[in-house]
Amino acid sequence: MFKMEPDSTTYDISNSSKDVSFPFCVGQCNLSLYKHFVSGEKNTEIQLIERLQTFGLLPKTILCLENKPTCKVMCKSARVVDRVQWICEGCKRKQPIRIGSFFYRLQCTMVQALQMILAWCEDADVHVAAEFFDVKPRVAVAIYDKLDELTASELSNTKLGGEDAVVLSEMYPDCLNRLSPDTTDQPHVHQILMMADTKHIPTHYRFHVMKNHLKKVSNSCNEESLQEEVENTLSSVTHGNSLVVSGNNIPIVDGTASIAQLVQHCDVEMQHFLSNRIWSQAITLCNASRDLCSGGPSLLCASTVQRYLDTSLYRLRYGDGFYEHMLKIIANKFTDKYEICKEE
Numbered sequence: 001m002f003k004m005e006p007d008s009t010t011y012d013i014s015n016s017s018k019d020v021s022f023p024f025c026v027g028q029c030n031l032s033l034y035k036h037f038v039s040g041e042k043n044t045e046i047q048l049i050e051r052l053q054t055f056g057l058l059p060k061t062i063l064c065l066e067n068k069p070t071c072k073v074m075c076k077s078a079r080v081v082d083r084v085q086w087i088c089e090g091c092k093r094k095q096p097i098r099i100g101s102f103f104y105r106l107q108c109t110m111v112q113a114l115q116m117i118l119a120w121c122e123d124a125d126v127h128v129a130a131e132f133f134d135v136k137p138r139v140a141v142a143i144y145d146k147l148d149e150l151t152a153s154e155l156s157n158t159k160l161g162g163e164d165a166v167v168l169s170e171m172y173p174d175c176l177n178r179l180s181p182d183t184t185d186q187p188h189v190h191q192i193l194m195m196a197d198t199k200h201i202p203t204h205y206r207f208h209v210m211k212n213h214l215k216k217v218s219n220s221c222n223e224e225s226l227q228e229e230v231e232n233t234l235s236s237v238t239h240g241n242s243l244v245v246s247g248n249n250i251p252i253v254d255g256t257a258s259i260a261q262l263v264q265h266c267d268v269e270m271q272h273f274l275s276n277r278i279w280s281q282a283i284t285l286c287n288a289s290r291d292l293c294s295g296g297p298s299l300l301c302a303s304t305v306q307r308y309l310d311t312s313l314y315r316l317r318y319g320d321g322f323y324e325h326m327l328k329i330i331a332n333k334f335t336d337k338y339e340i341c342k343e344e
């Protein structure tokens with residue numbers, strides 16, 4: 001498939017990939033997939049590209065821009081940063097190997113991009129990872145931003161609950177002193193509506209950072225719009241046929257049951273789980289999100305917190321193996337698929 005010429009400038013990554021060590025913890029599944037992409041002895045760039053194509057992160061074939069009957073685009077080695085490019089045998093037009101993919105116009109090598117995606121999956125600090133992998137901070141931040149956006153859009157496509165499912169809701173930090181003692185000194189800046197789908201193990205959560213308290217409204221309308229925001233969030237995040245249960249710190253919303261009504265039918269252990277333990281992981285994330293609040297409450301701050309919570313809970317949902325999950329999402333969203341007519 002590939003025609004290679006000996007090239008003394010070929011960068012050998014085989015040594016660095018044998019003993020992989022990172023300035024952050026990496027799960028076994030994530031690490032082995034990463035190694036699968038970058039390991040190899042000879043022609044590592046070619047192997048990398050073949051593996052990325054097989055995985056779906058690069059198109060296996062593309063169309064020539066000229067698109068004449070004589071056009072036939074081939075992969076050829078070239079003195080470019082990726083060592084390989086698309087060249088049309090008919091009209092000689094060249095296109096980057098990264099065209100129609102996540103890597104297109106990214107100002108780092110494809111290996112560096114794979115490294116930054118791995119770092120993001122492992123919740124590594126963006127600046128620590130950028131420095132370690134020698135990626136420009138601006139490029140590293142752009143990759144992290146893209147992944148956070150992907151996560152938010154994936155989450156918005158999924159809903160909690162469904163037929164015969166119970167979705168619990170509770171308000172942070174209002175619930176704190178009852179559920180677990182508040183031991184931090186940081187002020188409670190944001191109210192966060194927490195939602196938990198009891199059907200899944202581990203529990204599927206969703207968070208909504210409330211905007212209501214950010215509006216400087218001091219009249220009695222305030223109560224009403226808080227209730228409205230809760231109502232709108234619950235209906236957009238849950239399937240219509242779920243049983244939605246309001247916690248003790250949630251304003252009463254039409255069509256929901258109260259936690260008191262729910263637990264009266266449960267045994268003591270289940271009662272404890274539904275009213276307390278189910279929230280422990282969610283509260284841990286909400287507590288951690290307080291670090292992101294700089295000064296007073298603002299919408300910008302709220303969206304930073306929202307992004308952190310979305311990404312964190314999505315990461316928790318997939319655990320080790322998250323790297324593969326994210327790369328598949330990237331492949332689906334970014335890689336162009338061309339329908340090539342087979343002419344016999």
Ligand SMILES: [Zn+2]
Nearest residue numbers: 064071088091
């Ligand atoms: Zn052509």
